[in-house]
Amino acid sequence: MNGAWSAAAIRRAEAQLMSRLPPGTLMQRAAAGLAAECARLLRKRTPQGPKRNQGVYGATVIVLAGPGDNGGDALYAAERLARRGARVFAVPVMGDRVHPTAAAALVRAGGRLVATPPARCDLLLDGVLGIGGRPGLPGRALDQLGRIEAGTVVAVDVPSGVDVDTGAVPASAVTADVTVAFGARKPCHVLGRASLLTGRLVLVDIGLGDVLDPNPAVRVADEGDIAAWWHRPGPDDDKYTRGVVGVAAGSERYPGAAVLASTGALAGPAGYVRYAGSAAEYVRRTRPEVVCTPTVKEAGRVQAWLAGPGFGTDEAALAELREVLVSPAPAVLDADALTLIGEYPSVLSRREAPVVLTPHDREYERLYGSPPSEDRAGAAAALAKRLNCTVLLKGHHTVVASSDGAVWANPTGRPQLATAGSGDVLAGFMASLLASGMDPVRAAVAAAYVHGAAGGLAAEGGRTVAASDVARELPAAVGAVLSRGRGAA
Numbered sequence: 017m018n019g020a021w022s023a024a025a026i027r028r029a030e031a032q033l034m035s036r037l038p039p040g041t042l043m044q045r046a047a048a049g050l051a052a053e054c055a056r057l058l059r060k061r062t063p064q065g066p067k068r069n070q071g072v073y074g075a076t077v078i079v080l081a082g083p084g085d086n087g088g089d090a091l092y093a094a095e096r097l098a099r100r101g102a103r104v105f106a107v108p109v110m111g112d113r114v115h116p117t118a119a120a121a122l123v124r125a126g127g128r129l130v131a132t133p134p135a136r137c138d139l140l141l142d143g144v145l146g147i148g149g150r151p152g153l154p155g156r157a158l159d160q161l162g163r164i165e166a167g168t169v170v171a172v173d174v175p176s177g178v179d180v181d182t183g184a185v186p187a188s189a190v191t192a193d194v195t196v197a198f199g200a201r202k203p204c205h206v207l208g209r210a211s212l213l214t215g216r217l218v219l220v221d222i223g224l225g226d227v228l229d230p231n232p233a234v235r236v237a238d239e240g241d242i243a244a245w246w247h248r249p250g251p252d253d254d255k256y257t258r259g260v261v262g263v264a265a266g267s268e269r270y271p272g273a274a275v276l277a278s279t280g281a282l283a284g285p286a287g288y289v290r291y292a293g294s295a296a297e298y299v300r301r302t303r304p305e306v307v308c309t310p311t312v313k314e315a316g317r318v319q320a321w322l323a324g325p326g327f328g329t330d331e332a333a334l335a336e337l338r339e340v341l342v343s344p345a346p347a348v349l350d351a352d353a354l355t356l357i358g359e360y361p362s363v364l365s366r367r368e369a370p371v372v373l374t375p376h377d378r379e380y381e382r383l384y385g386s387p388p389s390e391d392r393a394g395a396a397a398a399l400a401k402r403l404n405c406t407v408l409l410k411g412h413h414t415v416v417a418s419s420d421g422a423v424w425a426n427p428t429g430r431p432q433l434a435t436a437g438s439g440d441v442l443a444g445f446m447a448s449l450l451a452s453g454m455d456p457v458r459a460a461v462a463a464a465y466v467h468g469a470a471g472g473l474a475a476e477g478g479r480t481v482a483a484s485d486v487a488r489e490l491p492a493a494v495g496a497v498l499s500r501g502r503g504a505a
């Protein structure tokens with residue numbers, strides 16, 4: 017598991033570590049790691065001039081230097097590049113407030129402090145704001161970003177302008193190709209719109225590992241986690257012990273939801289999928305391995321339910337939802353089930369078994385009364401706490417929150433997954449993980465991860481992606497994630 021730590025937690029860890037080290041050590045570690053990554057990027061740049069200009073020597077580097085230590089890191093890294101022959105121009109973007117010793121070191125190495133740098137550069141270092149920054153950019157930084165054409169933009173620690181702790185981007189911010197982060201990820205690297213401005217993330221170890229709070233603000237699962245959580249069938253398992261999934265989805269009007277959700281369920285680790293609803297004919301025809309009944313009651317015992325996709329919001333649907341909720345099995349509630357809960361919140365009140373809710377933004381609003389804020393992790397956690405459920409809030413980076421406040425950011429997934437029916441596949445797959453005995457938060461986290469990976473496979477080569485394509489790729493994504501995860505373990 018990877019984590020992301022809040023600015024305050026990073027500062028606490030840094031203070032503890034700094035008390036044991038000579039002054040300036042951490043900043044020099046940060047600058048050395050940053051300069052090494054910049055040198056790697058400059059070696060890779062497309063040669064525009066004579067071949068001898070490849071690499072650091074002769075490269076044009078511009079630093080946007082803010083008033084704090086983030087600017088200090090950038091200036092010290094630029095000093096190292098200047099010593100290796102780069103032409104460095106540093107622009108103080110907050111009046112003349114700039115890290116004084118780092119600026120002096122850069123000038124000693126041959127770099128220049130200027131108000132107007134060249135209009136083109138090979139590499140632009142964004143050292144405007146780091147973990148001490150408030151959202152938004154100073155005007156001078158914005159002006160320079162508008163006029164400079166940069167081969168590569170490298171953000172120092174975080175893309176300046178973002179909200180470091182939430183990943184929100186309420187005002188102007190830097191768009192980076194690469195972000196070189198010191199010590200640990202911050203929430204803005206993995207959450208919200210800021211994660212899209214981060215580009216490729218490179219972590220530089222400055223020795224914080226031992227002193228960081230063991231509980232990160234945001235968790236990020238990796239393939240090793242998913243492989244470790246996954247129930248592997250043993251020789252004594254049969255289709256029942258592997259888990260039975262119940263799918264209450266679809267209707268005569270929306271039979272596709274039944275088929276997609278059942279297909280999602282079949283791709284998971286459970287051994288048996290039962291379908292309950294009025295689209296049985298379609299399910300039987302496309303997925304003959306699914307056992308169909310007309311109602312939830314007739315489906316018999318299952319280890320986990322999925323209820324909601326395409327099953328309508330009328331009284332009959334409400335009755336079926338109530339039937340699912342009286343069952344002692346954990347349940348994933350999606351789509352129409354979320355609309356029904358928004359209208360009749362009391363249906364959840366006597367529920368004791370675990371529930372996972374999977375809203376998109378409009379469904380979230382129906383459940384919470386207002387749309388999710390740009391602090392998507394905070395929004396998911398607030399709903400999870402209020403309804404005492406696990407919440408998977410869909411988005412370009414899906415987040416999962418448990419009712420006890422733990423938050424996970426999903427690292428896979430792409431905008432193409434925002435396609436009709438894709439959520440039905442995800443919900444069915446998640447119900448299968450629940451039926452296999454996986455804990456609800458892990459089931460939500462693992463389902464989002466593998467579903468995102470399946471979307472990636474479906475979109476390979478720039479292909480357009482429909483929900484059936486994602487469903488078709490799920491078994492391959494399961495195989496790839498588990499084999500890589502077990503390899504990593």
Ligand SMILES: NC(=O)C1=CN([C@@H]2O[C@H](COP(=O)(O)OP(=O)(O)OC[C@H]3O[C@@H](n4cnc5c(N)ncnc54)[C@H](OP(=O)(O)O)[C@@H]3O)[C@@H](O)[C@H]2O)[C@@H](O)CC1
Nearest residue numbers: 030042043046083084085086145146147148149150152173
């Ligand atoms: N601590 C350590 O050991 C290590 C730290 N390291 C590095 O330090 C970085 C944190 O540095 P930092 O604390 O100096 O804060 P930083 O983000 O540079 O800026 C704060 C300044 O910006 C200003 N300001 C804020 N928002 C603004 C806005 N929107 N628009 C305009 N101005 C704004 C604010 O001024 P104010 O307005 O509050 O007077 C203040 O002066 C961290 O990200 C990492 O890179 C590494 O070297 C490893 C070791």
Ligand SMILES: [K+]
Nearest residue numbers: 142145172176
């Ligand atoms: K920065």
